[in-house]
Amino acid sequence: MAMEKELMKNLTKKPITLRYPSEKATPVEGIRAKVAWDIEKCIGCGLCPQVCPSKAIELTGKGSEAEITYYLDRCLFCGECVDICPTKTIKTTSEFELAFTSRKETTIYYKRSTISPDSTEESH
Amino acid sequence: MKPIKGTLLEKAKEIRIPRARRMFMTINKTDFWKSMKKLVDSEGFRHLSTITGIDVGSKIEIIYHLTREDLVLSLKVKTSKKNPVLPSIVKLIPGAILYEREVHDFLGVTFEGNPDLSPLLLPDEWPSGICPLRKEWSSQDIWKATEES
Amino acid sequence: MVPEEIVTLLQIFLFPGFLFLFFLAFFSEWVDRKLVAKFQNRYGPLYTGPKGILQPVADFFKLLAKEDIIPTATDKTVFSIVPILVLALSMAPLFLIPMIDFSALVWFEGDLIVIMSITTLVIIAMFMGAWASTDRFSTIGGMRVGLQMLGYEIPMTIAMIGPAISSKSLSVSGIVQSQAGGLWYAITQPLGFAIAMICLLAHLQKVPFDVPEAESEIVAGWMVEFSGKKLALLRLAKNFELVLAGSLLVSLYLGGPLGFWLPHPSFYFFLKLIVCIFIFSNLRALFARFRIDQVLMGAWKYLTPLALLQIILVVI
Amino acid sequence: MAIRIPFGPQHPALKEPINFMCEVSDEKVLSVRPRLGYIHRGIERLAEERTYNQDLYLIERICGICSFAHVTCFSQAVEEVLNIEIPPRAKYIRTILAEMERIQNHFLWLGDVGHEMGFNTLFMYSWRDREVVLRLLETISGKRVNYAMNTIGGVRRDITPTVIESLERGLDRLEERAKYYKEVCAKDPTVLGRTVGVGVLSPIDALDLCAVGPTIRASGISRDVRADDPYAAYNEIPFRVITYDGCDVASRIMVRLDEILESVSIIRYALDNLPNGDVRVRVPRRVPEGEAVSLVEAPRGENLHYVRADGTEKPVRVKVRAPTLANIPPLCKMLVGGSIADIPVVVAGIDPCIACAERVAFVDTATEKRWVWNKEELRGYAKKWYQKK
Numbered sequence: 006m007a008m009e010k011e012l013m014k015n016l017t018k019k020p021i022t023l024r025y026p027s028e029k030a031t032p033v034e035g036i037r038a039k040v041a042w043d044i045e046k047c048i049g050c051g052l053c054p055q056v057c058p059s060k061a062i063e064l065t066g067k068g069s070e071a072e073i074t075y076y077l078d079r080c081l082f083c084g085e086c087v088d089i090c091p092t093k094t095i096k097t098t099s100e101f102e103l104a105f106t107s108r109k110e111t112t113i114y115y116k117r118s119t120i121s122p123d124s125t126e127e128s129h
Numbered sequence: 130m131k132p133i134k135g136t137l138l139e140k141a142k143e144i145r146i147p148r149a150r151r152m153f154m155t156i157n158k159t160d161f162w163k164s165m166k167k168l169v170d171s172e173g174f175r176h177l178s179t180i181t182g183i184d185v186g187s188k189i190e191i192i193y194h195l196t197r198e199d200l201v202l203s204l205k206v207k208t209s210k211k212n213p214v215l216p217s218i219v220k221l222i223p224g225a226i227l228y229e230r231e232v233h234d235f236l237g238v239t240f241e242g243n244p245d246l247s248p249l250l251l252p253d254e255w256p257s258g259i260c261p262l263r264k265e266w267s268s269q270d271i272w273k274a275t276e277e278s
Numbered sequence: 279m280v281p282e283e284i285v286t287l288l289q290i291f292l293f294p295g296f297l298f299l300f301f302l303a304f305f306s307e308w309v310d311r312k313l314v315a316k317f318q319n320r321y322g323p324l325y326t327g328p329k330g331i332l333q334p335v336a337d338f339f340k341l342l343a344k345e346d347i348i349p350t351a352t353d354k355t356v357f358s359i360v361p362i363l364v365l366a367l368s369m370a371p372l373f374l375i376p377m378i379d380f381s382a383l384v385w386f387e388g389d390l391i392v393i394m395s396i397t398t399l400v401i402i403a404m405f406m407g408a409w410a411s412t413d414r415f416s417t418i419g420g421m422r423v424g425l426q427m428l429g430y431e432i433p434m435t436i437a438m439i440g441p442a443i444s445s446k447s448l449s450v451s452g453i454v455q456s457q458a459g460g461l462w463y464a465i466t467q468p469l470g471f472a473i474a475m476i477c478l479l480a481h482l483q484k485v486p487f488d489v490p491e492a493e494s495e496i497v498a499g500w501m502v503e504f505s506g507k508k509l510a511l512l513r514l515a516k517n518f519e520l521v522l523a524g525s526l527l528v529s530l531y532l533g534g535p536l537g538f539w540l541p542h543p544s545f546y547f548f549l550k551l552i553v554c555i556f557i558f559s560n561l562r563a564l565f566a567r568f569r570i571d572q573v574l575m576g577a578w579k580y581l582t583p584l585a586l587l588q589i590i591l592v593v594i
Numbered sequence: 595m596a597i598r599i600p601f602g603p604q605h606p607a608l609k610e611p612i613n614f615m616c617e618v619s620d621e622k623v624l625s626v627r628p629r630l631g632y633i634h635r636g637i638e639r640l641a642e643e644r645t646y647n648q649d650l651y652l653i654e655r656i657c658g659i660c661s662f663a664h665v666t667c668f669s670q671a672v673e674e675v676l677n678i679e680i681p682p683r684a685k686y687i688r689t690i691l692a693e694m695e696r697i698q699n700h701f702l703w704l705g706d707v708g709h710e711m712g713f714n715t716l717f718m719y720s721w722r723d724r725e726v727v728l729r730l731l732e733t734i735s736g737k738r739v740n741y742a743m744n745t746i747g748g749v750r751r752d753i754t755p756t757v758i759e760s761l762e763r764g765l766d767r768l769e770e771r772a773k774y775y776k777e778v779c780a781k782d783p784t785v786l787g788r789t790v791g792v793g794v795l796s797p798i799d800a801l802d803l804c805a806v807g808p809t810i811r812a813s814g815i816s817r818d819v820r821a822d823d824p825y826a827a828y829n830e831i832p833f834r835v836i837t838y839d840g841c842d843v844a845s846r847i848m849v850r851l852d853e854i855l856e857s858v859s860i861i862r863y864a865l866d867n868l869p870n871g872d873v874r875v876r877v878p879r880r881v882p883e884g885e886a887v888s889l890v891e892a893p894r895g896e897n898l899h900y901v902r903a904d905g906t907e908k909p910v911r912v913k914v915r916a917p918t919l920a921n922i923p924p925l926c927k928m929l930v931g932g933s934i935a936d937i938p939v940v941v942a943g944i945d946p947c948i949a950c951a952e953r954v955a956f957v958d959t960a961t962e963k964r965w966v967w968n969k970e971e972l973r974g975y976a977k978k979w980y981q982k983k
Contacts, residue, residue: 007782012317021722022320037736058648083742150823176804178898179915198822224804318718566784567712569935
């Protein structure tokens with residue numbers, strides 16, 4: 006009985022749930038989702054693979070030809086690499102829709118000359 | 130911090146008080162039962178937070194974390210690794226029933242008097258004899274052993 | 279074939295008959311789900327058809343396509359008969375209720391008693407179904423179905439007799455016609471109306487009384503081992519029972535298809551049915567589930583004496 | 595005749611797999627036998643093979659809902675071994691986040707109990723209001739669940755003024771909603787019908803069986819780590835330990851709802867006098883020889899972490915005891931005597947977080963064969979244990 010008032014009120018109110026594919030929730034600006042490298046500025050110091058708790062980052066090559074392989078499916082989105090990076094080349098994007106159809110798509114390669122990730126980053 | 134009665138202190142081999150409301154006390158196995166009984170009955174340690182088991186090379190160290198309003202006491206007891214046996218304290222603190230089963234599961238310490246030491250957290254067909262938290266098995270051996278079973 | 283028979287055949291199969299009832303059942307389930315969703319501040323079915331109206335139909339066909347498992351330990355014959363029996367029993371009384379004009383398709387003196395006995399038969403069929411599938415959860419669910427029937431059956435019957443006495447006829451169409459004077463029984467016998475609503479809710483096993491299929495205790499109660507086509511038929515039977523409960527309330531207490539000036543009386547029946555379903559979903563969204571002993575104790579201690587009181591009021 | 599009903603491991607009422615083998619005869623529960631180990635990940639063994647910094651993220655994933663309590667407990671233990679003092683502002687931020695997690699946990703729990711009782715509207719409403727807290731946590735820490743805010747030596751992000759102002763708005767709404775639910779749960783006849791006098795745990799049993807958290811506070815015993823052994827900024831913030839002496843699920847509901855109101859006032863007080871200064875202290879990678887026990891009041895109860903270090907950068911032993919494991923023996927006591935319909939409500943009453951309760955052994959039990967329930971030598975463990983008492 007106690008909830009009767011609330012039920013009646015809700016009859017007139019707009020539902021709070023969103024129709025996901027058409028209406029999308031706007032992420033909060035401080036959100037810590039997928040991580041992205043600006044490979045040109047990377048100096049290949051190798052700190053980020055060390056500090057990553059789930060070994061989601063692999064560094065190949067040294068110095069200015071270093072290239073990063075980023076395993077998105079292993080990443081915890083903890084942001085340790087963002088904090089540790091001396092030249093601030095790693096940034097957290099606000100892209101949180103990370104569902105992929107195949108495992109291959111989740112590994113992203115940051116090549117030196119042209120940033121041509123083998124797999125398409127977003128598949129939707 | 131209410132001082133713990135003098136008689137108990139001499140029995141303790143070593144006492145360490147790192148900071149307020151914390152005390153570590155090591156006791157040898159022979160007078161473990163008497164001091165535990167005294168702690169529960171007269172000192173008012175009715176709440177047992179948990180029992181930690183550590184494999185320290187040749188021996189197994191069991192730590193009873195007893196808490197009271199103003200003090201968290203960790204009582205350490207060492208038992209040999211070959212046949213680790215300790216009296217069960219379920220009669221004093223009934224809440225200890227699951228913790229003893231847990232330590233039995235992972236370190237193979239048998240607690241006499243515990244009504245039922247059946248596996249609590251390990252699966253039924255876990256290869257007997259393998260205690261996961263003992264140092265002599267590395268993670269890979271445990272993985273291989275469970276593969277076969 | 280004289281057109282007369284064709285018309286009745288058509289009526290049986292098409293308009294107030296099967297097709298219309300199928301449509302009504304699916305529509306009432308849709309209304310119920312949308313209203314409860316609206317109460318709970320969410321959308322409810324959306325994507326199948328405009329505003330999700332075809333969702334019940336989609337669920338029905340999906341279940342038809344699903345695999346129909348008959349567990350080994352069950353009593354096979356009874357297990358496969360029960361869904362058909364429950365569906366037939368919950369659809370049959372609908373033909374006795376006047377929906378499109380003041381008298382039902384087939385009506386005779388005493389069809390109210392037929393309806394009441396069929397509603398009891400449905401429960402017994404459910405109990406047979408639970409007993410046939412020897413699963414633990416369904417035996418307990420079956421016991422609860424039986425217990426709950428013992429609880430609400432007496433007050434429901436008494437509450438239905440009220441209008442019959444004051445309209446001096448034992449046929450639903452007769453009762454509807456006697457309310458033609460504008461004085462619906464809901465107004466003259468409000469207590470009977472309330473008790474009939476609560477007992478019908480218990481008959482439908484809707485939330486405050488969904489003890490037999492309490493999904494957080496005994497998984498799906500007596501329906502736990504039915505799957506595929508059998509489950510589809512059972513869920514359809516539940517929808518028919520919802521329509522039956524709604525239309526019983528409408529015809530006994532709210533004057534059936536009595537309309538003032540609108541051209542077709544069935545529009546009025548439709549409107550009142552939706553009001554009843556609104557009340558059911560409101561109660562469904564409002565309460566937590568009772569325990570089986572609370573249901574019985576509540577039924578015997580409160581509902582039955584109140585129903586008797588109502589009869590006394592009607593008689594004097 | 596006694597039927598044996600397996601309640602779990604896969605059961606709609608249980609979010610996580612735990613199995614209670616209940617012996618039932620005509621709706622009355624005779625005995626309960628708990629069996630854990632279905633989602634066992636061996637976190638303690640894994641923790642010994644990782645550095646302290648990586649352990650943080652492992653410990654954080656012990657439980658999805660009370661992750662911050664576990665990480666605070668772990669980092670406090672390591673800080674105690676290192677005997678470093680974290681800056682006061684970090685203490686306040688830790689307190690604020692701990693209380694926000696408590697609010698979020700209690701709303702989630704309220705919805706869960708509502709669902710067990712068949713009261714789906716309460717479930718929908720309380721989870722809708724939980725979104726307010728999750729949104730706030732997202733603005734502060736960037737993530738809704740495992741916030742990764744805590745680190746050894748302090749906190750990783752500061753609370754900016756814009757966040758504070760949106761926090762205040764959110765708190766007013768939460769307070770108003772908590773008051774509304776208190777009124778609903780105290781007055782609604784069906785809710786009272788299902789919770790008053792259900793799952794009774796007498797104070798003596800609560801003490802004997804070492805119950806913790808709201809379960810013991812609902813039996814009239816005021817035991818709360820925040821008051822008994824204050825950590826973070828709890829010694830500077832005035833707050834009230836809430837106890838009810840109804841000893842049943844209804845009073846557990848009331849304890850948790852009052853705790854939401856209490857947490858709101860704690861956060862407000864902490865926001866008003868938030869000391870300034872930096873939020874983090876640099877910490878060496880190697881932890882010197884030593885051991886430490888740290889206690890934290892997680893939303894479900896007293897949470898204990900024991901860390902032993904030996905000078906390398908990997909801990910020798912990490913012992914985690916989550917509140918739910920302490921509440922399982924009292925739960926078995928509560929279930930006996932009730933009816934089948936009460937089992938889910940009582941089980942949900944202690945807010946079981948099975949993921950917390952079992953993270954010690956090594957192998958996940960995907961190979962668990964189906965539990966053949968007609969095993970003759972099933973020992974009535976609870977029955978024998980009660981005869982002994």
